[in-house]
Amino acid sequence: MLMKTExxxxxxxxxxxxxxxxxxxxxVRKSLILGSGAYLPERxxxxxxxxxxxxxxxxxxxxxxxxxxxxxxxEGELTSDLAVAACRSALSxxxxxxxxxDLIVLATSTPDNTFPATATRVQALLGIKQAIAFDVQAxxxxxVYALSVADNMIRLGQAxxxxxxxxxxxxxxxxxxDRGTCVLFGDGAGAIVLRAGMSEAGSQGRGILSTHLxxxxxxxxxxxxxGGPGTTGKAGCLRMAGQEVYRHAVHxxxxxxxxxxxxxxxxLSDIDLLVPHQANIRIIESISRRLGVDNDKVVITVGSQxxxxxxxxxxxxxxxxxxxxxxxxxLVALSALGGGFAWGSSLIRW
Numbered sequence: 001m002l003m004k005t006e007x008x009x010x011x012x013x014x015x016x017x018x019x020x021x022x023x024x025x026x027x028v029r030k031s032l033i034l035g036s037g038a039y040l041p042e043r044x045x046x047x048x049x050x051x052x053x054x055x056x057x058x059x060x061x062x063x064x065x066x067x068x069x070x071x072x073x074x075e076g077e078l079t080s081d082l083a084v085a086a087c088r089s090a091l092s093x094x095x096x097x098x099x100x101x102d103l104i105v106l107a108t109s110t111p112d113n114t115f116p117a118t119a120t121r122v123q124a125l126l127g128i129k130q131a132i133a134f135d136v137q138a139x140x141x142x143x144v145y146a147l148s149v150a151d152n153m154i155r156l157g158q159a160x161x162x163x164x165x166x167x168x169x170x171x172x173x174x175x176x177x178d179r180g181t182c183v184l185f186g187d188g189a190g191a192i193v194l195r196a197g198m199s200e201a202g203s204q205g206r207g208i209l210s211t212h213l214x215x216x217x218x219x220x221x222x223x224x225x226x227g228g229p230g231t232t233g234k235a236g237c238l239r240m241a242g243q244e245v246y247r248h249a250v251h252x253x254x255x256x257x258x259x260x261x262x263x264x265x266x267x268l269s270d271i272d273l274l275v276p277h278q279a280n281i282r283i284i285e286s287i288s289r290r291l292g293v294d295n296d297k298v299v300i301t302v303g304s305q306x307x308x309x310x311x312x313x314x315x316x317x318x319x320x321x322x323x324x325x326x327x328x329x330x331l332v333a334l335s336a337l338g339g340g341f342a343w344g345s346s347l348i349r350w
Contacts, residue, residue, distance in 0.1 A: 104123055
């Protein structure tokens, strides 16, 4: 029985339907991560370039955010274009063909159009004929929300192989005269491939151990876009109460990880890699200090990529994957907070 379970965790190719009734009493369906991929637009905008347009400087931006540069989508380059490139990279890394995918969940706050879902365009561009495809909108925490949705659908047997994507073109919703916000964000996309596998009930073998989601709508006006594809009838730009967001991000993101650790009967010292939302370096450092996670266990990409909203976590995961920082069996903790406020965490045994 143990040998059979280990094989399922490694390959992710065996379905619960193929097991005996006795085996079904001792195993559960779960989501395994087979690989991740990323895409960043070619154009890079440095702090010095921004300083030619607004009242700021490289030193001012670096001191407050840790950001050196950001990637900006080309004219005509859409969120779906970024997402498709990231998906192709993820599928290649995972060794999975696109026709094996039966679920696409795309986290984005910058869809190609008000409707239909940008995920449906991604499906078409990837040549996937039979798949459930839809968007999730939870701003910077969108990827954690999308991961939770996909994980639950796999656990329930509604899907077997999923693409979970975070993709944003935030440059299109920024006020480029507001130095308090425009310096913080960039464009990009990341994706992971999930596949149904099996594990002994109550075990902490490979796969997503748990996800934990939270929302507090009383902070709706602390981080929002004042218009856009909704019912306001006008184009909009991102507006943010920076200090309010900072305070809640540090507390809520750290607490969400603590909740996840406790829910799985683990301790903070068990974390092998912390992959937080890449909002700015001060938030990341404050969270790692509160959790007592050593700096060498924290993935940081904000300096070269800025805040890409829902894309930051899958981009950071891909960065760590490509650098071999994530090893088989590592305990990886994810956490993010975005407008709403919406926040959440996930624990993954890689």
